[in-house]
Amino acid sequence: MSSHFLDPETNSLVDPQTFERESHDFLTWLKSNPGVHVSPKISLTDLRSSGAGRGVVACTNIEEGEDLFSISRTTILSVQNSDLRTLLAADLDELDPWLSLMLVMIYEYLRGESSKWAPYFKILPSRFDTLMFWSPAELQELQASPVIEKIGKQGADEAIRNKILPIVKANPLQFQPPNYLESWEGEVAANALLELAHMMGSLIMAYAFDIEKPEDDDDQEEDGGDDGYMTDDEDQVPKGMVPLADLLNADAHRNNARLFQEEGTLVMKAIKPISQGEEIFNDYGDLPRAELLRRYGYVTDNYKLFDVVELSLKEICQAAGLEDAVVESQPKLQLLEEFDILDDGYVISRPAAENSVHDIFSAELLALLTILTQTPSEFNAQKSKNRPPKPRLESAQVEILQRALWTKATYYPTSISEDEQILAQLPYVAEDASSRRKRMAVQVRLGEKETLSAALSMLEHHLTQVTEHRKRSASNGGETRQAKMPRV
């Protein structure tokens, strides 16, 4: 059973009756807001026994296209709708969408019952399994997964200390310290704020929606941003907490509802017929399980097909025998950089039966491998053509890729079969955080190893095809070379 829904007073699991009552109070509050409509065909349900917290289910059959609920824009917990917007406008304007919503949520949370969103906060979790909260020992279970580098805890801590704490300290009237603190001064208070800010940051990451201006018409999925809580420039869209819309769990295969952003309201509609008793699912996108874990703190096998393995530029350069991967000292890398096709890392998706090498190994990766295998005279010719190399995947490129993938596999201390055995011994739904997290870590690292292994098998098969083609071509006097070369 998930321990996310704890009674803040007793720190013990909220009992089912209290859980039900909080759901009921939340819905009563929500429906009391102007412009909010909730279909009587849906209800909130307790899914803690399957590790999924609260969820939304159909109480009766629902047709495709039916409105499940609509939430007026004024009910969204956002910078726009909070009084803090008028009280501290200048401070809020200085912050990016993540930090400004974080500050607003801290403000509203500290107001307790005086906040318009008090009944909403009561049903939101205060504990998370997102990677931000894992101990070093728990993170170690992820082994060589690159997701560890993306957690961004240090950057988030710094942003909170440097940007949020000074505003909170300077405005004690707006941000009343909790009872156990006299003021926001000192390290104990700073740590308490850090904890509160991380709670809000994690809620934004796993619950918030990008809120489009009414005139934009693209539908939005929930977006957890990039590394840490902070985001790239392109992800500067205002964010908001949309009550009820964020109580839908997600499932890559069973997605049956979507949030449509209309002029004055956001409407959740059924995108498929939904049968009585069925859970109503959103979709968080095609996320590898490592990302699902980082942003949402859970994994399910339904996201297995999106697993990836990542090779860094450095790992590929090493496999190609280069001394380093410093662009300034490597003319081949420089050339790719000039054409804007050099990356720090390359993502390799989990191969499916219908995939060709072309689907799994990107054109940018193949261009890198191609240039790395060019002889000095080929490279000079390439430079004088002033064109990026045509991506190839023949034996020379395959060899580098195989070497890089084999080396990568050695960074994971356990094998696929060992992980399968470990997984078989771990409880499916664990009450304690450490076994729950261990299970998820093993699922993630196992998925990456399976992806590595499948990519290697695919390369092996491709190499056989390339070799056979060469032999056939040689015995035919080279005539079939262009016509039958395996596609890359």
Ligand SMILES: C[S@@+](CC[C@H](N)C(=O)[O-])C[C@H]1O[C@@H](n2cnc3c(N)ncnc32)[C@H](O)[C@@H]1O
């Ligand atoms: C947007 S909220 C959904 C509502 C959430 N279940 C709750 O009780 O507040 C996202 C969180 O729900 C949980 N979740 C979503 N989909 C899930 C699933 N298919 N299985 C288990 N947990 C899920 C994860 O903890 C995730 O961070």
